[in-house]
Amino acid sequence: MKQRTILDEAQISRSLTRMAHEVLERNKGTENIILLGIKTRGEFLADRLQDKISQIESVEVPTGTIDISNYRDDKPGQTVNAEDIVIDTDLNDKHVVLVDDVLFTGRTIRAAMDAILNSVRPSKISLAVLIDRGHRELPIRADYVGKNIPTAKEEIINVALMEVDNENAVTLTE
Structure with a gap:
């Protein structure tokens, strides 16, 4: 493998x-924006995005995490848990920006939207991903993309973050 x-x-x-x-440009500032990182690497990317926004605007955007494991369509019969979304701010009528590391089939994002809409009604949900690799199975696209990397289905994108993997890198394994 290369x-x-x-x-x-x-x-x-x-x-x-x-x-x-x-x-910030598309939303004309930070008002009503909430970052919600999809566990595991998405939560650390959301924290980093919050830091970048804070450096630019001197405003701390509310940031939380979402665990979509109970909403995955490949695991039927899962029970929904109130602790799936961890944030100390009400998401109703807010612009929720989901943050994840890699956008591939779109199924993780669908599960995250199901988890959010199961309990709250945001005014808008958008998506920020570090890597968009294509191969969508659902009609989902990212609003904010770090890098588009066209891949073959059998190739693997690995996102390593210091908080989890003790390094920061994105690699492609063929």
């Missing part, structure tokens, strides 16, 4: 800075 680096630490940081600017 592995090559797609993004190094500096490129990840620059991508997140650009995404933070895009979020």
